[in-house]
Amino acid sequence: MTDDTRSEITLRVNDETYRLAVDNRRTLLDALRDDLNFTGAKKGCDHGQCGACTVLVNGQRVVSCLTLAVAADGAAVTTIEGLAGDGELRPIQEAFIRLDGFQCGFCTPGQICSAVGMLAEHAAGWPSAVTRNGSPHRAGELTEEEIRERMSGNLCRCSAYPSIVRAILEASAREAVAG
Amino acid sequence: MNPDEIVAAVGESRPRIEGRLKVSGSAHYVADLPMPNLAHGWMVTAAVSRGRIRDIDATDALAQPGVLGVLDHRNTRRLNPDIAHHFGPDRSLPLLQDEVIEYAGRPIALVVAETPEQARAAAAALRVTYDAKPHDIEFSMNHPATRPASTLFGPEADTGDLEAELAGSAMVVDELYHTPEESHSAMEPHVATAWWEDGHLYAFDSNQGPFGISQVMASLFLIDPERVHIRAEHVGGGFGAKTICGAQIILAALAAEHLQRPVRVALTRRQVFLATGSRPPTEQRVRIGADADGRLRAIHHHAAFAQSPLAEYIEWCTEQARTLYAAPAIRTELSAVPLNLLPPCSMRGPGASPGSFAFESAIDEVAERLQIDPLQLRLLNQPVVSPVSGRPFSTRRLVQCLQEGARRFGWAQRDPRPRVRREGNLLVGTGVAAVAFIAGVFPSSAAITAETDGTFSVRVGATDIGTGARTALIAVAADALAVGTERVRMHIGDSDLGLAAGAGGSRGTTSCAFAITETAKALREKLGDSARPVTASVDTTPLINWQPAEERYTYSAVFAEVTVDPATGEVRVRRLLGMFAVGRVINPLLARSQLIGGMIGGLSMALHEESVRDPLTGRLVTADFAGYHISAHADVPTIEADFVADYEPQDPSGFNGLGEIGNAGTAAAIANAVWHATGTRHRTLPISLSRVIERAAAQDRPEAVSVA
Ligand code: FES
Ligand code: FES
Numbered sequence: 015m016t017d018d019t020r021s022e023i024t025l026r027v028n029d030e031t032y033r034l035a036v037d038n039r040r041t042l043l044d045a046l047r048d049d050l051n052f053t054g055a056k057k058g059c060d061h062g063q064c065g066a067c068t069v070l071v072n073g074q075r076v077v078s079c080l081t082l083a084v085a086a087d088g089a090a091v092t093t094i095e096g097l098a099g100d101g102e103l104r105p106i107q108e109a110f111i112r113l114d115g116f117q118c119g120f121c122t123p124g125q126i127c128s129a130v131g132m133l134a135e136h137a138a139g140w141p142s143a144v145t146r147n148g149s150p151h152r153a154g155e156l157t158e159e160e161i162r163e164r165m166s167g168n169l170c171r172c173s174a175y176p177s178i179v180r181a182i183l184e185a186s187a188r189e190a191v192a193g
Numbered sequence: 194m195n196p197d198e199i200v201a202a203v204g205e206s207r208p209r210i211e212g213r214l215k216v217s218g219s220a221h222y223v224a225d226l227p228m229p230n231l232a233h234g235w236m237v238t239a240a241v242s243r244g245r246i247r248d249i250d251a252t253d254a255l256a257q258p259g260v261l262g263v264l265d266h267r268n269t270r271r272l273n274p275d276i277a278h279h280f281g282p283d284r285s286l287p288l289l290q291d292e293v294i295e296y297a298g299r300p301i302a303l304v305v306a307e308t309p310e311q312a313r314a315a316a317a318a319l320r321v322t323y324d325a326k327p328h329d330i331e332f333s334m335n336h337p338a339t340r341p342a343s344t345l346f347g348p349e350a351d352t353g354d355l356e357a358e359l360a361g362s363a364m365v366v367d368e369l370y371h372t373p374e375e376s377h378s379a380m381e382p383h384v385a386t387a388w389w390e391d392g393h394l395y396a397f398d399s400n401q402g403p404f405g406i407s408q409v410m411a412s413l414f415l416i417d418p419e420r421v422h423i424r425a426e427h428v429g430g431g432f433g434a435k436t437i438c439g440a441q442i443i444l445a446a447l448a449a450e451h452l453q454r455p456v457r458v459a460l461t462r463r464q465v466f467l468a469t470g471s472r473p474p475t476e477q478r479v480r481i482g483a484d485a486d487g488r489l490r491a492i493h494h495h496a497a498f499a500q501s502p503l504a505e506y507i508e509w510c511t512e513q514a515r516t517l518y519a520a521p522a523i524r525t526e527l528s529a530v531p532l533n534l535l536p537p538c539s540m541r542g543p544g545a546s547p548g549s550f551a552f553e554s555a556i557d558e559v560a561e562r563l564q565i566d567p568l569q570l571r572l573l574n575q576p577v578v579s580p581v582s583g584r585p586f587s588t589r590r591l592v593q594c595l596q597e598g599a600r601r602f603g604w605a606q607r608d609p610r611p612r613v614r615r616e617g618n619l620l621v622g623t624g625v626a627a628v629a630f631i632a633g634v635f636p637s638s639a640a641i642t643a644e645t646d647g648t649f650s651v652r653v654g655a656t657d658i659g660t661g662a663r664t665a666l667i668a669v670a671a672d673a674l675a676v677g678t679e680r681v682r683m684h685i686g687d688s689d690l691g692l693a694a695g696a697g698g699s700r701g702t703t704s705c706a707f708a709i710t711e712t713a714k715a716l717r718e719k720l721g722d723s724a725r726p727v728t729a730s731v732d733t734t735p736l737i738n739w740q741p742a743e744e745r746y747t748y749s750a751v752f753a754e755v756t757v758d759p760a761t762g763e764v765r766v767r768r769l770l771g772m773f774a775v776g777r778v779i780n781p782l783l784a785r786s787q788l789i790g791g792m793i794g795g796l797s798m799a800l801h802e803e804s805v806r807d808p809l810t811g812r813l814v815t816a817d818f819a820g821y822h823i824s825a826h827a828d829v830p831t832i833e834a835d836f837v838a839d840y841e842p843q844d845p846s847g848f849n850g851l852g853e854i855g856n857a858g859t860a861a862a863i864a865n866a867v868w869h870a871t872g873t874r875h876r877t878l879p880i881s882l883s884r885v886i887e888r889a890a891a892q893d894r895p896e897a898v899s900v901a
Contacts, residue, residue, distance in 0.1 A: 053221065064380065
């Protein structure tokens with residue numbers, strides 16, 4: 015059912031296709047959480063300022079609170095629920111547990127999705143603000159400083175930052191293989 | 194199983210038991226829990242700081258699609274006006290009861306609709322008019338309304354002849370320190386879903402202690418506490434902001450009763466800033482007199498904090514002055530200044546964090562002026578017994594924290610002169626601070642059932658807001674029962690589990706651990722070869738000694754290294770080391786995380802955080818994470834936190850809490866390092882760019898600003 019205020023869209027979320035009618039004002043975050051029950055992505059600010067709602071859209075990290083659901087029509091979305099395959103945790107998830115990369119866990123889905131997207135950006139050669147002699151195609155080595163810079167859109171008030179960085183660094187090699 | 198084969202779980206580093214849920218998005222926080230027939234409430238807050246609501250015209254709002262109702266003071270049921278909270282009477286809790294406004298951000302209405310979008314749009318169509326009155330948000334310890342703070346925490350200190358000792362001192366430091374209003378900023382905004390069934394109130398609520406909240410809700414709604422059932426299974430951080438009964442649950446319960454269906458009230462981030470308690474601003478005067486050899490003779494710490502006229506509150510800034518150092522004369526004073534501000538609420542390291550910033554900065558100033566090494570000065574003035582009460586300390590390993598920290602940090606190589614270390618354009622400095630945080634337990638209860646399959650079900654009303662309480666308490670229970678952790682089933686986060694301390698005051702886990710240990714003892718006495726489940730339960734209320742012969746504290750020494758760019762004013766923390774004496778550590782992995790998190794909170798307090806209000810309107814202008822910066826990844830260096838061996842004799846298992854101690858000493862250590870780097874003493878937090886930038890350096894290096 016569509017009218018002036020609603021639209022019908024298709025979302026491919028974690029390899030399943032969903033057709034849904036959404037309020038045009040609905041954000042991708044609310045659509046994922048409230049319409050499709052993927053509540054892993056969190057709403058920390060609804061303003062693009064905290065990163066708790068980070069998901070992957072067509073492989074790239076986005077803050078889903080600033081993405082309208084209608085604008086994601088036809089996109090492939092991966093949420094934290096879709097990162098682990100068949101009950102097997104990904105290396106990065108396993109490293110977060112082992113190295114205690116979280117406390118309350120509220121920012122964690124966003125941190126992990128963001129880290130997966132960030133590692134892909136790095137692998138693709140995207141430099142960051144701290145990359146020395148960076149060019150559009152040279153990202154250099156993935157250091158702690160690089161990770162901190164690239165992950166600064168994901169706030170963690172419990173301030174698990176040092177363990178998050180360690181977990182990402184440790185898992186980065188194995189994540190690259192996991193793809 | 195042979196008890197000798199069981200490895201003690203306490204003392205082992207073990208990952209969080211709910212870790213898998215949290216990294217896979219399957220830990221359900223309050224806003225994740227589905228509820229059939231759910232309606233959504235949108236909170237509306239006052240736009241003036243003082244005055245009366247003239248009118249709330251809901252005509253347009255009610256005409257919008259999906260709107261189910263608008264609650265305000267004219268149609269909301271009466272709540273108990275005589276309600277008290279942690280610090281005394283609290284008139285901020287009965288919401289939507291009258292037209293009076295005492296602070297901007299006060300919830301004045303709730304719009305309820307079928308969807309959050311509809312509720313939000315209708316709330317925007319609500320026409321609220323006010324009769325505004327002049328407000329007063331100008332905080333100062335010399336404000337005419339300043340009065341002595343509540344002495345609920347005991348009388349302030351007054352030993353020796355302060356003025357005579359100050360007069361006899363070779364040197365007196367007498368300085369003023371300021372800390373701003375700050376916001377807890379837990380990543381999960383406050384949210385509740387409430388519903389009523391047969392006169393019982395049920396709620397999922399994001400809070401730090403469902404039992405305590407259930408008692409307040411029962412009193413507010415004037416119903417039997419047995420009829421209030423509140424769950425908080427996973428909570429996305431609190432830092433004190435969720436210790437009080439929040440607007441979200443009060444409004445959700447009101448609306449659910451009014452509409453006879455479940456209602457969720459989820460605060461926006463902005464509303465969290467505007468309407469949930471903050472750390473109040475403080476102004477503190479510290480006077481310290483010392484002999485030329487560094488012996489302290491007089492300590493006077495007078496702290497004032499802002500509070501609301503609606504509710505009593507205590508920001509106990511003066512704790513350090515009465516316990517850290519020996520001196521023949523010690524006086525502390527605590528003043529409250531009622532203003533048209535949001536009622537404050539304990540924030541991580543309440544009192545201790547702003548208090549330690551002022552006091553340990555002043556101690557550093559004593560060292561500076563006497564040209565004594567600040568570490569030596571601290572070691573020189575260690576008391577043998579409490580300098581105020583004369584009582585011994587149950588354990589006091591502060592000297593070990595200072596010495597071991599100094600060794601690891603390389604303090605001996607430090608040149609004591611300020612502004613001598615340079616690296617390129619950067620000034621480099623190091624600083625230290627000591628801190629104590631009062632420890633103890635609150636009454637709690639637990640029940641343990643020995644199941645017939647060999648497992649043990651432990652029920653305790655603890656909350657895990659990220660502290661690791663769930664994991665820690667499993668280890669405590671396993672050891673107390675002399676079984677492996679895999680045989681313990683832990684149930685927490687529910688007011689129906691009975692009396693339990695909330696996760697606050699650094700006492701949640703220790704209080705519940707005490708209850709579990711005592712319950713396990715009782716159960717082991719009851720256990721035979723029963724074919725049926727056997728249950729024991731203990732309430733620790735009568736077991737707590739409120740007048741112990743010894744004073745009980747945790748301690749820490751924090752060391753910081755900073756770089757300062759005088760051309761931009763940018764301060765960066767390069768190294769942070771904390772040594773902690775916190776009793777016997779239950780789980781070093783999790784404890785370290787909590788302490789490091791607290792230290793980063795202190796870093797954030799030192800350099801970034803400040804709530805700013807518009808003096809004309811009294812409204813908060815920093816009500817989002819762009820305006821109110823909390824430390825992000827790029828602000829945080831490698832941080833080391835470690836423990837000195839310690840055991841708390843007042844606890845049956847040797848435990849003390851560690852939720853706040855990591856936070857409390859860090860700002861002072863960083864401020865002292867900034868002085869060492871620059872030669873300028875910063876007595877006002879945060880030590881932000883505009884306060885640090887040096888005109889000459891900026892003119893010299895105009896390119897620095899564009900590069901930075
Ligand atoms: S919820 Fe999207 S960035 Fe904060
Ligand atoms: S783990 Fe609590 S906010 Fe990051």
